[in-house]
Amino acid sequence: MGRSALDAYSNGAVWWDTQISGIQKNEIIIRGYPIEELIGTLSYSQMLYLLLCGEVLSDKKARLLESVLVAGADHGPRAPSIAAARMAATCGISFNSCVATGINVLGDIHGGAAEKAMKLFYQTNTLLAADPNKSLSEVVAQQLDLLQQSGEKLAGIGHQLHDDDPRIKRLYALAEALVEEGEISGTYLRMAEEFRSQLAERKKRKLTMNIDGVAAAIQCELAIPAEAAKGVFALSRGMGIVAHAFEELQNQVLIKGPCPNRDDLVRYSGPALRHLDPADRE
Amino acid sequence: MGRSALDAYSNGAVWWDTQISGIQKNEIIIRGYPIEELIGTLSYSQMLYLLLCGEVLSDKKARLLESVLVAGADHGPRAPSIAAARMAATCGISFNSCVATGINVLGDIHGGAAEKAMKLFYQTNTLLAADPNKSLSEVVAQQLDLLQQSGEKLAGIGHQLHDDDPRIKRLYALAEALVEEGEISGTYLRMAEEFRSQLAERKKRKLTMNIDGVAAAIQCELAIPAEAAKGVFALSRGMGIVAHAFEELQNQVLIKGPCPNRDDLVRYSGPALRHLDPADRE
Amino acid sequence: MGRSALDAYSNGAVWWDTQISGIQKNEIIIRGYPIEELIGTLSYSQMLYLLLCGEVLSDKKARLLESVLVAGADHGPRAPSIAAARMAATCGISFNSCVATGINVLGDIHGGAAEKAMKLFYQTNTLLAADPNKSLSEVVAQQLDLLQQSGEKLAGIGHQLHDDDPRIKRLYALAEALVEEGEISGTYLRMAEEFRSQLAERKKRKLTMNIDGVAAAIQCELAIPAEAAKGVFALSRGMGIVAHAFEELQNQVLIKGPCPNRDDLVRYSGPALRHLDPADRE
């Protein structure tokens, strides 16, 4: 029970204690800065980073983070997050609740691959730092062995639709430009590429990075914690969710289901017609 | 039943028809633009506006919208949206679901005032356009009369904590600089101020604009539809929700309630102890 | 600001004050009753009614409420609530969050008709009580006139799929049996039927009550407040949402969208391919 809020409180902790913001009458402090100095000065990605990580990102790094947010903003109404939000918009709930419906489903599987890849990348970097005699190539091989043994999939590689995703090249080019300028180290970009190429070699087929893989590498370059990645993606895909739910609201359709009422799309395959018989009860 | 999705489909409509994005193999089109041209070029607020409204906002206007997003990002753990997200983070659900929990409560009352003010502003502008003989002052007076008769509160004015909110002056200054540069018209900024000053005169007391009022005026200047305002705010406050939920996750507290277990904060005031009596059943 | 929690607190109110439950060490009181007397004694619908309305429903009335809960439990995967929950189950979030995703969309339009009908029924009853010279038939006619003038649809009548819904007859029969036994008055059942038949006569076509209309009449017979109806339905349809999300979880499908990736189901109808041109920016 050492982690209960009640215990902490009885040991003198304040119930709601935060290092993020201080709110007093006519004063709003964000990570030490008065809000009026941030408004009109910081971009969206700088504000997000300040709130999340505590410091102000350089303009160049902030634009790189903004590129990641822009890249993931939408993937059309067949993404469950977008479809759920659009359907919500036909059901008569508050617009923000439609948006929440979409964001609620951006979990471990739909949108969560970046977090998984970031954990692997950070762990790989720790292994590298711990043993200076080992090369990146050796440590990546060792990590792929472990994944293979556990039967786990490498996150951030491959896509069910794209095999030459236009977002990847563009994000890589933007990130590499910052490496050349010395703004970021390039450690994680090289690492992600090493994972991809070694896996392709093992599988003997073409394998491409996906949007989660690149987003993971860039977020690692910016020292964003892996556990925060789903929140970052919620604000990226959140843009598409807002736009799609709004389009559906304007359509003024009532109670829209996932697809038309057609037998080739919806089917009942349970028990045939039967009747209640007390003798059947378990 | 004229608004049912089934009817539209049987009349030839495609089930999921969108003007926002087209997704094909290795091709992602957003409002006509290939995504790779947008990444690294558009800022967050430009991408949001493009998705939501269909066109690319000028850089100066985009920075003004970004200012609105930054201004509303956080108001501390006593805001229900932030508190709900922080509590969620102690309950063992996916991080994105913590974020959705916070966004879900940004409804008509908590975060919805901008929408209400925007509807009033757009309607006031329509009235002005319809009768060129009437001055802004006359139409605003007439609108305040109507509000008074219906007993409705004017949205966007007054705050339970601040009476000189540091965000307001800053946002007004940024917006007015764009009016002087001819980027925006200033129509809605003047209108909001006219509403505020006339109401203060009627009430015979100092009244200040609140963050929702300024945000409403600026969003009207940018032609954002009133009905979209809750979505815009979800992505603004979403930053604070992400950061606070993440801070709480890192605290690793288990099942944190809203406040300590103290009799001065939580009380049962229902019927005194009683026992089930079949005769009591209604 | 007379309705702010801060004002109430500064006037001596306890922050969390409830008449529903009192929790102390080894003691849980629900509306005055010790929880151990309720467990194994009250049915689900009795417990719900006790929590919501404060008293214990008779066994017969409770079974009638249970019938309403059972009747609305499921309407297949084409209902947006069910589809959203099933899609959520393929996205990697906590099972309860899948359930919440489904319940979140049971709003004014999808599931909200009972509340609307209940408001009309209670208001009609108040009008009847206020003028003893008017018959049910006259007051219903007057209410239909008002609805017609305002262009509003009568809630609780008609269904996009069923025109002889098997749930309706059964619920009516169960309710009428209780009228005959004197358990409920029958006032609202007769009123709902009067609305249906008068509207059918005006429209000169067959019109049937829908599940929301019968559920509304029965809930009025049990004195459940109209504003609570969406919560009651959340626990009714909640059963179907739980079962469908669970079935989808067991399927172990990853990221399931609303429908297959077919051009006749999903279409982009926005601007044709174009390129960013600074001159285009608004």
Add this chain to the structure above:
Amino acid sequence: MGRSALDAYSNGAVWWDTQISGIQKNEIIIRGYPIEELIGTLSYSQMLYLLLCGEVLSDKKARLLESVLVAGADHGPRAPSIAAARMAATCGISFNSCVATGINVLGDIHGGAAEKAMKLFYQTNTLLAADPNKSLSEVVAQQLDLLQQSGEKLAGIGHQLHDDDPRIKRLYALAEALVEEGEISGTYLRMAEEFRSQLAERKKRKLTMNIDGVAAAIQCELAIPAEAAKGVFALSRGMGIVAHAFEELQNQVLIKGPCPNRDDLVRYSGPALRHLDPADRE
């Protein structure tokens, strides 16, 4: 990619295929039964079990499941699920969305212990079945050793407030009465008690079962899958969430935070006041 919905569809699967319900014009089939036979015949817990598990539970077993649902219905406004739903009710969203807000937080930690305990119980039973020479006591000891080695806590034991929870004795008594009648086997009730007593002996202190532990044992007796437990609890605690959100709605308080605005409850402990300096940017 073997688990993608697209792959299954291209191999001939129907997109929405369900064994739960079949909906046709004027026909609703639930697990084979026409809905009109279920309404007024099945109790809430029987309907839930039929939807979730496919068969009709005997009346006695159904009453035992109903007891579990009643027992978990409420634990007052200090539970995060209840507090989140009450705060939502002051923010201006649809009532069902308030309910969803509460259910959304019933995750692995807050409400998830039953699932964890059920997994352990089912696994323990499998081990017992696999080796007929081992006694329950031996297998439980072995399982506790494994838990101890992995540093994991035994779910279902201990409570931060109660040490003699009135719900536990009552539920145990009801369940044991069914064992005596031969309705259920008692296997899991004995197993849960064996876990509790062995752990108490190891820890050399009094340890009590908590509500999740008993609920887990009873659900195992009824063959409910462990992975479904969070959904069952959502419908149990859902009753309390509905009632509390409704009480808050009736209070008509606007934007209620988690606690009063007092320095001993809310504190900013981040960096002291500072100003933006371009040189500081990372």
